[in-house]
Amino acid sequence: MNITAIIVAAGRGLRAxxxxxxxxxxxxxxxxxxxxxxxxxxxxxxxxxxxxxNPDDAETLAALDLEARFPGLRQVHGGADRAASVRAGLExxxxxxxxxxxxARPLVAADLIDRVIDALDSAPGAAPxxxxxxxxxxxxxxxxxxxxxxxxxxxxxxxxxxxxxxxxAAHLARAAQTDAPPAADDVEVARAAGLDxxxxxxxxxxxxxxxxxxxxxxxxxxxxxxxxxxxxxxDVHRFGPGDGVILCGVRVDHDRALVGHSDAxxxxxxxxxxxxxxLGAGDIGRHFPPSDPQWRGxxxxxxxxxxxxxxxxxxxxxxxxxxxxxxxHPKIGPHAAAMTKEIARILRIEEDRVxxxxxxSERLGxxxxxxxxxxxxxxxxxxx
Ligand SMILES: Nc1ccn([C@@H]2O[C@H](COP(=O)(O)OP(=O)(O)OP(=O)(O)O)[C@@H](O)[C@H]2O)c(=O)n1
Ligand SMILES: C[C@](O)(CO)[C@H](O)COP(=O)(O)O
Numbered sequence: 512m513n514i515t516a517i518i519v520a521a522g523r524g525l526r527a528x529x530x531x532x533x534x535x536x537x538x539x540x541x542x543x544x545x546x547x548x549x550x551x552x553x554x555x556x557x558x559x560x561x562x563x564x565n566p567d568d569a570e571t572l573a574a575l576d577l578e579a580r581f582p583g584l585r586q587v588h589g590g591a592d593r594a595a596s597v598r599a600g601l602e603x604x605x606x607x608x609x610x611x612x613x614x615a616r617p618l619v620a621a622d623l624i625d626r627v628i629d630a631l632d633s634a635p636g637a638a639p640x641x642x643x644x645x646x647x648x649x650x651x652x653x654x655x656x657x658x659x660x661x662x663x664x665x666x667x668x669x670x671x672x673x674x675x676x677x678x679x680a681a682h683l684a685r686a687a688q689t690d691a692p693p694a695a696d697d698v699e700v701a702r703a704a705g706l707d708x709x710x711x712x713x714x715x716x717x718x719x720x721x722x723x724x725x726x727x728x729x730x731x732x733x734x735x736x737x738x739x740x741x742x743x744x745x746d747v748h749r750f751g752p753g754d755g756v757i758l759c760g761v762r763v764d765h766d767r768a769l770v771g772h773s774d775a776x777x778x779x780x781x782x783x784x785x786x787x788x789x790l791g792a793g794d795i796g797r798h799f800p801p802s803d804p805q806w807r808g809x810x811x812x813x814x815x816x817x818x819x820x821x822x823x824x825x826x827x828x829x830x831x832x833x834x835x836x837x838x839x840h841p842k843i844g845p846h847a848a849a850m851t852k853e854i855a856r857i858l859r860i861e862e863d864r865v866x867x868x869x870x871x872s873e874r875l876g877x878x879x880x881x882x883x884x885x886x887x888x889x890x891x892x893x894x895x
Pocket of ligand 2: 613666667668669695696697719721
């Protein structure tokens, strides 16, 4: 069955506050609505995507450039309450199956969407929910006035999936009942029309952003889920007069030295730049300008140490580092273990998370002519 996802985003988000309707507010740097749309646009079983919007949000929506980000996305204007917005979305659906999802649930996972679609094979409606696990009370004037049995109670989530024609008919029937109270969701509308709705496992991370505090909870969940970053670094230093080089913190005897403003440790510079790269924090020259005399002859450990501290300050830990030195001489093999140990010490990670290796360039290019040494590095950072 082909499936259209309708994302309802016409609400005002009054309980969340914050000026802008909540679906446009940033969550970990990205507007909520973009996250929600991406979850469905990227899902292989969603054939069409419809966004229900509020005419008052035209300017904010234009700034998001949705046409370019989500080719094929259709937009319709919603109504005064959620059910009216869903009805407007349903009018534009051309597929046999439809999922209705709150724009305010940006952390919906692909496997939850799968569960809802799978359940539509055996029922005209399907929706995710979580069993209530807390005790339930009634209360009045700050006093508990009674208790309720929680057996058989669920907390409803979206996306809620249906056979399109059946849900459309159910919504039209409900709208025709002028005395009916507003429906909380599409399951209520469908059930009122006699449709069976199968419950599938919901997900605690699929929370609805309702109050301001929900944004902090969602940001934390998002960080736990996705913030893994890689960065790469590349550096070159030329040879000059001298009797040894410093590579990845280890002095190696040689018939020349590397020339640089600092100690010219090309390997350590590449690793340092890889960390800055993963953080989106520029490069070594931005933090330690070569024009500044205080860094003359400085041990490069100082730079790497700064990058590691910056990563920690921004909530990241280093997972691993991989550095390749490119030179004909000196030979790196005999020193690789000592270099690995030194880098692991400065990065404060286990040695088996660090790799220092070397290659020649087959006597080609500036490294092949032994005019200098090049180094490249990759690091991975993980949000804590
Ligand atoms: N007239 C409406 C009202 C709500 N929604 C959407 O329905 C979803 C769930 O509703 P809710 O969390 O209640 O959002 P708001 O109505 O925006 O919030 P509030 O009640 O705090 O104003 C949201 O994605 C919201 O944008 C909608 O499309 N049209
Ligand atoms: C549809 C819904 O998300 C199901 O949990 C919810 O009912 C809509 O939000 P509201 O806070 O009840 O308006």
